[in-house]
Amino acid sequence: MFERRIDDAVRLRTLREEDAEELFQVVDSNRAHLRQWLPWLDANTTPNDSVAFIQATLRQEAANQGFTCAILLQGHIIGVVGYHPIRWSNRSVEIEYWLARAAVGRGIMTQCCRLLVSYAFDGYGLNRVQIPAAVGNGRSRAIPERLGFKLEGTIRDAEWLYDHFVDHALYAMLKRGWVGEQQGGGYSPPAARPSKPTP
């Protein structure tokens, strides 16, 4: 089981079956917020669907394909972050994530992703981490950007969201480019961002 402390209030740990009811309640009370960018909301309508999701993540972890974590704030689930199945032949993986609306705007997901990127390189020994995000999903795109990922391009019609396709902006980090936790992963608080030079 993977478990890490992010700060005094927030920690990550592998999802377990007992989380299903609480996880479902968080999803259910954040439907509109999550549905804008995630494709699985209409297929998740009962706690049993959360059980099935968690079981799938546990099978994936047991097959050494990467794990999925609950994000806990003061012991309560506020989101999920995890790996898509690792592509061992290419030593490459993708990270996916979501947060309850009330937990957005505090830097929690950037810190969680920083930890999972470091673990992908140092724990699993991978070479490449991808974070794809819908082109219009500014909050999601800001995470790989804060972490110093390179925008490699746009994947057209990459994902079907209920009634329309969205293009994905594909971000990636290579092991040789990762400065990781030591240097804060490139995050500057908004107030400290340099202002744009005027022409």
Ligand SMILES: CC(C)(COP(=O)(O)OP(=O)(O)OC[C@H]1O[C@@H](n2cnc3c(N)ncnc32)[C@H](O)[C@@H]1OP(=O)(O)O)[C@@H](O)C(=O)NCCC(=O)NCCS
């Ligand atoms: C994508 C999502 C997780 C982003 O959440 P988020 O809260 O914006 O991301 P973070 O937790 O990293 O927080 C960043 C915010 O906290 C601020 N912040 C404060 N302290 C910070 C710190 N130490 N480090 C980074 N950011 C910090 C940042 O300035 C930023 O706020 P701003 O956007 O107002 O400038 C969330 O919007 C979400 O779950 N959306 C719906 C599902 C979704 O889109 N999933 C991704 C699909 S690809």
